[in-house]
Amino acid sequence: MSWTVGELARLAGVTVRTLHHYDRIGLVRPSERTSAGYRSYDAHDLDRLQQVLLYRELGFPLDEVATLLDDPEADPAAHLRRQHRLLRERLERTRAMVAAVEKEMEARQMGISLSPEERFEVFGDWLPEEYAAEAEERWGDSDAWAQSQRRTAAMTKEDWLRVKAEGDDVERRFAAALAAGAPADSNAAQDLAEEYRQQISRNFYDCSPEVHAGLGRMYVEDERFSAYYERIAPGLAQYVSTAVQANATRQS
Amino acid sequence: MSWTVGELARLAGVTVRTLHHYDRIGLVRPSERTSAGYRSYDAHDLDRLQQVLLYRELGFPLDEVATLLDDPEADPAAHLRRQHRLLRERLERTRAMVAAVEKEMEARQMGISLSPEERFEVFGDWLPEEYAAEAEERWGDSDAWAQSQRRTAAMTKEDWLRVKAEGDDVERRFAAALAAGAPADSNAAQDLAEEYRQQISRNFYDCSPEVHAGLGRMYVEDERFSAYYERIAPGLAQYVSTAVQANATRQS
DNA sequence: GCAACAGCCTGACGTCGCGTCAGGGTCAAG
DNA sequence: CTTGACCCTGACGCGACGTCAGGCTGTTGC
Numbered sequence: 102m103s104w105t106v107g108e109l110a111r112l113a114g115v116t117v118r119t120l121h122h123y124d125r126i127g128l129v130r131p132s133e134r135t136s137a138g139y140r141s142y143d144a145h146d147l148d149r150l151q152q153v154l155l156y157r158e159l160g161f162p163l164d165e166v167a168t169l170l171d172d173p174e175a176d177p178a179a180h181l182r183r184q185h186r187l188l189r190e191r192l193e194r195t196r197a198m199v200a201a202v203e204k205e206m207e208a209r210q211m212g213i214s215l216s217p218e219e220r221f222e223v224f225g226d227w228l229p230e231e232y233a234a235e236a237e238e239r240w241g242d243s244d245a246w247a248q249s250q251r252r253t254a255a256m257t258k259e260d261w262l263r264v265k266a267e268g269d270d271v272e273r274r275f276a277a278a279l280a281a282g283a284p285a286d287s288n289a290a291q292d293l294a295e296e297y298r299q300q301i302s303r304n305f306y307d308c309s310p311e312v313h314a315g316l317g318r319m320y321v322e323d324e325r326f327s328a329y330y331e332r333i334a335p336g337l338a339q340y341v342s343t344a345v346q347a348n349a350t351r352q353s
Numbered sequence: 354m355s356w357t358v359g360e361l362a363r364l365a366g367v368t369v370r371t372l373h374h375y376d377r378i379g380l381v382r383p384s385e386r387t388s389a390g391y392r393s394y395d396a397h398d399l400d401r402l403q404q405v406l407l408y409r410e411l412g413f414p415l416d417e418v419a420t421l422l423d424d425p426e427a428d429p430a431a432h433l434r435r436q437h438r439l440l441r442e443r444l445e446r447t448r449a450m451v452a453a454v455e456k457e458m459e460a461r462q463m464g465i466s467l468s469p470e471e472r473f474e475v476f477g478d479w480l481p482e483e484y485a486a487e488a489e490e491r492w493g494d495s496d497a498w499a500q501s502q503r504r505t506a507a508m509t510k511e512d513w514l515r516v517k518a519e520g521d522d523v524e525r526r527f528a529a530a531l532a533a534g535a536p537a538d539s540n541a542a543q544d545l546a547e548e549y550r551q552q553i554s555r556n557f558y559d560c561s562p563e564v565h566a567g568l569g570r571m572y573v574e575d576e577r578f579s580a581y582y583e584r585i586a587p588g589l590a591q592y593v594s595t596a597v598q599a600n601a602t603r604q605s
Numbered sequence: 606g607c608a609a610c611a612g613c614c615t616g617a618c619g620t621c622g623c624g625t626c627a628g629g630g631t632c633a634a635g
Numbered sequence: 636c637t638t639g640a641c642c643c644t645g646a647c648g649c650g651a652c653g654t655c656a657g658g659c660t661g662t663t664g665c
Contacts, residue, residue, distance in 0.1 A: 114476045188451045199440045
């Protein structure tokens, strides 16, 4: 079985020009040429192109891809293993970025501001061994924390006031439920948590029960968020956290 | 609070040159200059840089990032929502690529070859609405299937023979267990499944119980994989599949 | 009080991975 | 035997910076 440039390009989701380029630089060469000079790719070339595209997708420059693939030590299985590992690292990194965006959304809703270090954290070079040392340094330095200030929200004034009023309302009712002695995992508290979740979804972003549970954990684990709730009523951070997580379990 | 280029660069994990570039093209301009002409970035600029880096990470060209951020209709919350959505799409795509690599590894181990369409599937333009129509077309055309051929493995000959012998051994013992009437979820069968999983991990890639369970499902859902087992013994595809999934549950 | 050195500035050219013509040959269908 | 889809090789362009070069600034140590 063999393919022309156009066929292979369609198959692989790249342009003909890209294949010309890869031929020119010797990265993926067609194993044959027809008498008219047409490129003719076979199954083996296809294999190679697939590998190239995967490494490219993972962010490798083409010359590095070439040295990787031309390494006689590395058999196909080794490449698959490496690609597997790199993809899982990317999965982790993306998950971290999703979490960071969610944290930012939540902070914005509450009018809390995150420290600059924290906000760029997820963009770092992401060399795992560096991470431990850097995190140490970052969290040890409490100046960064002191710097954190009120956020000037940039919504339309009226929108913001409406949204804030809605939020305040739920918070007040949480505080009332706590004062009335309703357990955090009671139906009443869980209903409030669900209302809270839907409010976030409506006003900010699509907040699944799982995501909401993550936020719930943060309310007690992150001191700025817990301080926010504790200022409303003592014990409220833990109360809301428990209610939110219980509701998440109930909803799924 | 304000930052110099160098400080901001270190904070955000980019080079000074990048910030110069963003200033030149008007994407992120320092809100002030010192009397000596030094760039001075404030918290607001930092905000903007964060947004730019996130969109950049997601693959947007800088001019599009500029139009996105300068759209007066889009408030910060809208950006966060969009970024959240895009990140989750990326998460899905990465998951699909991990699954594809795992399928390829497994196919290689069994000496099955995947069709070219299948192998490039994950690289497509990834426009979700196109996807349904294209998949329809792809899977409807059974010529593609007919084209699928035996794979010429490119491991060292001896390595391959050893690995293949190991695999054959486990397969034979699975077949024997089936013939002996041991239930697929018996301890004996699950022990074989666990041995199989460790064999994959040792010879091919780090195969977690969850990953292995996914492969197990594929043994019955993908006809080429099930045909492979059925050729060894009737009922073996389902048997191995069940054992593997039961073991995955047991291990976690 | 000044040297040294890290850090800032503005050009300006280089690079990587292609996109995009231009100008021309090839080939299956009608 | 023409039409239209596909192929070829230059060659230039571009986006997003990297990398000097040549020069100013500002703090620290003696």
